[in-house]
Amino acid sequence: METIIQASYLIAAALFILGLKQMSSPVTARRGILWAGAGMVLATLVTFMSPEILDSDQVGTNILLIVVAIVIGGGYAWYSGKKVAMTDMPQMIAMYNGMGGGAAAAIAAVELMKASTEASHDVTGATTVAGILGTDIAILGILGAIIGTISFSGSIIAWAKLDGRLSRSKLLPKQHIVNALLAIVTVGFAVAIYFTADINTIIIFFVLALILGVFITVPVGGADMPVIISLFNALTGLAVGFEGYVLGNAAMIVAGIVVGSAGSLLTQLMAKAMNRSVANVFFAGVGTNVAATGSDDSLGVMKEIQAQDAGILMSFASQVVIIPGYGMAVAQAQHKIWELTQILTEKGVTVKFAIHPVAGRMPGHMNVLLAEAGVPYDMIYDMEDINADFKNTTVALIIGANDVVNPSAKNDSSSPLYGMPILDAMNAENVIVIKRGRGAGFSGVENPLFFADNTKMLFGDGQKAASQLIQAVKEL
Known part of the structure; x- marks a missing residue:
């Protein structure tokens, strides 16, 4: 019996490792989750064969407790996993x-x-x-x-x-x-x-x-x-x-x-x-x-743009780079952004997505959202691969991102963000920022990019603003 148990644990361990390997690529990640899940199921089932369980005077009680724990934990995990919003x-x-x-x-x-x-x-x-x-x-x-x-x-x-x-x-x-x-x-x-x-x-x-x-x-x-x-x-x-x-x-x-x-x-x-x-x-x-208050007057004034004007600018652009952040997740705007991307692509515009490693509130947060919306993996670029391309970009569209495009991280040694690598959106010819209000980012640090001469602000809910852009581009 002990040999069977240890062999089963070895197989489960191999499944864990294989699953992790598969998760290294978005293409095979789903398969990796299934492999790792199979390993966990096997390891759990083998627990019932443990001598500490079967040889105990209270074997019935032990098995009952394990089953109850599995039902409660597994049931709640299944329910919460199905119901949880991506945000x-x-x-x-x-x-x-x-x-x-x-x-x-x-x-x-x-x-x-x-x-x-x-x-x-x-x-x-x-x-x-x-x-x-x-x-x-x-x-x-x-x-x-x-x-x-x-x-x-x-x-x-x-x-x-x-x-x-x-x-x-x-x-x-x-x-x-x-x-x-x-x-x-x-x-x-x-x-x-x-x-x-x-x-x-x-x-x-x-x-x-x-x-x-x-x-x-x-x-x-x-x-x-x-x-x-x-x-x-x-x-x-x-x-x-x-x-x-x-x-x-x-x-x-x-x-x-x-x-x-x-x-x-x-x-x-x-x-x-x-x-x-x-x-x-x-x-x-x-x-x-740092107080996350309103705009800093010393930086200047934010310049607004209407969705119709932003749509014109993007429709006639040679390249648009979209930079998503946590605000996109909150607004659940990833599907609208993907729809906008498809329309722009049909018009001959090159569209890319730039992802900062720490955008959002967990590792890979933006990748998960874009994958859910159906964005192809070859349109998604890491920071190191996209930064040099901003100087060739007509429009950088920022939706819900703030700290990860803050130039203070490069230019202001007194900033709490100083030294943090950022996406160089400021090097684009035009920058359009979809933002709910005029406040600072989650870190509480004001962003000079939003006051720059080449930046225009499209205020409003991310999903609503994306819908307005879609309508504006369609009308051209």
């Missing part, structure tokens, strides 16, 4: 990261509580967690506990900020010093758990780790959310891998390593796209102290 996808990803970290932390809590109970009843004669669980299991279990707990509470805060339930202006006095002291104390309790088996120490440790996750996430600015989400994804993977070792579950170990390594790489890529380190993302607090 809420970042919140869902953050929540799923949190649930994964929370599950790993729960496993660690159970194992540590069991060790504490054994020590208090003198079951084995050992009086410490290390003595009861073994050095390697104790260390990895505690590491998984702290990482998983931080990922859980931090992801909940990220979800609350993305969902608008928590203000982004939450930088406390001496925040970073408080965070450092809290981290030191939390690690101190983790060490204490290793050398003891005191139940109160374990409880305080988890409470501190929960608070630490909250405190390190609250100051993070909105522009950094894609980095934070990918980082918590990596932390969740590590926590799952560590707890897989604690349970002796090969599938959990491999899945955790795969998710952890992929998440770590993605985090580095996201941070690199902003020309910042991961530590700087946590400690700089971009956008937390």
